[in-house]
Amino acid sequence: MKILVCISRTPDTTAKIAFTDNNTKFATEGVQWIINPYDEWYALVKAIELKEKDPSTIIHLINVGCIDNEPIIRKALALGGDEGIRVNSNSEDAYVISSQIAAVAAPENYDLILLGKETIDHNGSSIGGMVSEMLDLNLISLSTGFQLNDTTIEATREIEGGEEIVILETPCVITCQKGMAEARIPNMRGIMAARTKPLKIIEPIPVSPLTETMAFELPPAKAGVKLIPADQPEILIQLLKEEAKTI
Amino acid sequence: MSVLIYIEHHDGKFKKSSLEALSYGHVIAKENNMATVAFVISDGRLPVADLGKYGATKVLTYSHIGINESDSKSLASLLCEVVKKENVTWIIFSNTLTAKLIAPRLSVRLKAGLVTGATGLPTKDGVVMRSVFSGKAFSAVKLNTEIKIISVNPNAYLINESPEKPEVAELVYSTSASTIKIKERRLSPGDIPLAEAERVVSGGRGLKGPENWGMIEELAKLLGAATACSRPVADANWRPHHEHVGQTGLAISPNLYIAIGISGAIQHLAGVNRSKTIVVINKDPEAPFFKSADYGIVGDAFEVVPKLIEAIKTTHG
Incomplete structure (x- = not known):
């Protein structure tokens, strides 16, 4: 079994969101970078669980990004990946990023390509679907868990208004979310081993983006909370009716 | 040319978020002098002509018997057929779990730029605001492609009534056999999703x-x-x-x-x-x-x- 886990680098969930260069760039000063939680907690840990069941499993990690992303690739290797691949591109366009992943994945014939349901910075939910189309693979979106029996997958996925269980054969792409696996922290042995695990750097293939991010904007600041006395909730009802006009 | 809106339904009713997407799509269609085509995979019991109330000038239906709706490949093929037939240049989804399954695949197949989680209408130059950083910011994204796909966040755009008398037609098209089998489907009860x-x-x-x-x-x-x-x-x-x-x-x-x-x-x-x-x-x-x-x-x-x-x-x- 050969698994590719796509990992993205995102600001920590508690990072302050601000922009520079006339609101065209995310302000990175003082920001802690992490592996996108959906990629790490769910996709990567699920791959590690599969490797624990079948030690012959090989886990490759791919990240599309600049050299600054290498610490998070090393962390993923420390958690349990076998080999890291970094495609040296700064693109923020989902189509370009997916094209890079697909170009690396195509000759490798992975049985499974796993990634999070979205990144917590772009919230695009696009890469899994795009990669699956580029490689002509089936896609299981928003999966909360799956079992693998030889080449057969039985996966639970969230759908509008509920969930369903689907059965299909590998290879396929699965986007992962809560329920898939439990978060882990790397141990010392893993951290030491990760130092010598291979991390390949690949130059990107030329692809034109389909979209272009022009600028960022922060939501208007809240006016501040209006406190209502606990014994007069009728004032709240009045404000929701007349001021906020939401009831 | 036309604007295509993908309509979802639950329990014999159109989803509110789909009607929002329809109202949104209708504004784009009017501005660009295009038809507003609502597309529904229907079980035959839906009052599809009612979609005219929200601006649909044409309602195209497809029987749910003909498709595995859990298979993004089948759905993408079907929608590509609609895009070709109706000369579609804008595709509008509500940003639902279904849109997350289909829209990225469709974007690649049609080489169409995709904006997910849109919070407002596109400008004349095709710039759309979308929600990023888990709601802590917005970004303005430009769609540079001939065909453009937008999935609109629920509650981001209000339903507008704009009555039209739509032409209702059924699409006949055979999707190829699906390799995904649905074992079980559990829909949660609850009046309001x-x-x-x-x-x-x-x-x-x-x-x-x-x-x-x-x-x-x-x-x-x-x-x-x-x-x-x-x-x-x-x-x-x-x-x-x-x-x-x-x-x-x-x-x-x-x-x-x-x-x-x-x-x-x-x-x-x-x-x-x-x-x-x-x-x-x-x-x-x-x-x-x-x-x-x-x-x-x-x-x-x-x-x-x-x-x-x-x-x-x-x-x-």
């Missing part, structure tokens, strides 16, 4: 146990709201997981979000800060949630909520 609810009443650990949810449900019912909960509540199995809103749960954007006994950790805020109006009821005046709230009541939920319910009953008659 959380993702598209206009109002949401949510409870946290401060409610102490699942037996205390009666007042949350009563308040929700009085307000026509859906119920939700914080992560610890779902993790403790006090409430079902599909009610969990937050960073790892569902991200929602209702007009009114009432948080009761929730402190407002940053991970919770990531799922709810797109709400238009936030009300926080918490006995701890230092709860961080008050900083993001529009209205707040510092008080014990077990005293405040019953009084609130009484107040609503009185004012609503």
Whole structure:
């Protein structure tokens, strides 16, 4: 079994969101970078669980990004990946990023390509679907868990208004979310081993983006909370009716 | 040329978020002098002509018997056929789980730029605002392609009535055999789907146990709201997981979000800060949630909520 886990680098969930260069760039000063939680907690840990069941499993990690992303690739290797691949591109366009992943994945014939349901910075939910189309693979979106029996997958996925269980054969792409696996922290042995695990750097293939991010904007600041006395909730009802006009 | 809107339905009714997408698509169509084509995979029982009320000039239906709706390949082939037939240049989805399954695949197949989670209409130059950083910011994204795909966040665009007399036609097309088998499908009960609810009443650990949810449900019912909960509540199995809103749960954007006994950790805020109006009821005046709230009541939920319910009953008659 050969698994590719796509990992993205995102600001920590508690990072302050601000922009520079006339609101065209995310302000990175003082920001802690992490592996996108959906990629790490769910996709990567699920791959590690599969490797624990079948030690012959090989886990490759791919990240599309600049050299600054290498610490998070090393962390993923420390958690349990076998080999890291970094495609040296700064693109923020989902189509370009997916094209890079697909170009690396195509000759490798992975049985499974796993990634999070979205990144917590772009919230695009696009890469899994795009990669699956580029490689002509089936896609299981928003999966909360799956079992693998030889080449057969039985996966639970969230759908509008509920969930369903689907059965299909590998290879396929699965986007992962809560329920898939439990978060882990790397141990010392893993951290030491990760130092010598291979991390390949690949130059990107030329692809034109389909979209272009022009600028960022922060939501208007809240006016501040209006406190209502606990014994007069009728004032709240009045404000929701007349001021906020939401009831 | 035309604007295509993908319409979803549940229990014989069109989804509210799909009607929002239709209203949104109709504005683009009018501005560009295009047809507004609503596309529905139907079980034959839907009042499809009603879509004319929201601006559809044509309703194209396809029988659900002909397709595996869990298979993104089949859905993409079907939609590509519609795009070709109707000369479509804009494709509008509501940003639902279904859109997340199909839209990226379609984007690649049609080489069409995709903006997900749009919060407003595109400008003349094809620039669309979308929600990023888990609701903490917006970005302006330019679509550079001939065909453009947008998935609009629920509650981001209001339903507009703009009556048209649509032509209704059925699409005949054979999708290739699917290699995904559906073993089981479980649809959760509940009148108002959380993702598209206009109002949401949510409870946290401060409610102490699942037996205390009666007042949350009563308040929700009085307000026509859906119920939700914080992560610890779902993790403790006090409430079902599909009610969990937050960073790892569902991200929602209702007009009114009432948080009761929730402190407002940053991970919770990531799922709810797109709400238009936030009300926080918490006995701890230092709860961080008050900083993001529009209205707040510092008080014990077990005293405040019953009084609130009484107040609503009185004012609503």
